[in-house]
Amino acid sequence: GQQLNQSPQSMFIQEGEDVSMNCTSSSIFNTWLWYKQDPGEGPVLLIALYKAGELTSNGRLTAQFGITRKDSFLNISASIPSDVGIYFCAGQGDYGGATNKLIFGTGTLLAVQP
């Protein structure tokens, strides 16, 4: 099945550093989503993007919907220990027949050292 390429796989950073991660696809999407999963919990929606080129912020998080509709980026500024978790991108839309289903990336594990 289709999966999105998400990078990096893992990041180990110091508190206060900025973080960038991205997600790419061979297919176009109409919506890009970014979720965070805390240990032992389910994914929680952080940001939703609906238009190519769109840049959206949620506190210290900023995400962009790529112009080609095949990629998206998530930045976290001034990281804090509670940012620890796994970040997933997800694409939704017309990618070859099965519309409206979410396709998830493989996740980026973020560890923040105080």
Added chain:
Amino acid sequence: NAGVTQTPKFQVLKTGQSMTLQCAQDMNHNSMYWYRQDPGMGLRLIYYSASEGTTDKGEVPNGYNVSRLNKREFSLRLESAAPSQTSVYFCASSEATGYLQYFGAGTRLSVL
């Protein structure tokens, strides 16, 4: 303010045993989903229900069955569990297909 509730949170089965994972949402959503999460694989869709009374296969449906009991509840059944079904299972719901999905806390299943 429960959102999506999954039971049980943890389960250990022997190969060949059966069990049903339960999911209920209190957001009056029409669509519900079952995913499995394996290391390095992200989340993969098992089955979904676009609306009450309908169910459809996702990416990895083999070995599973589902029932949309009513608008609130969507269960996932393993008839004869196999070690390959060891995973974390997530239920999600959305207002309709194509809308934002909200996830439960997951069921951690081990099949020995």
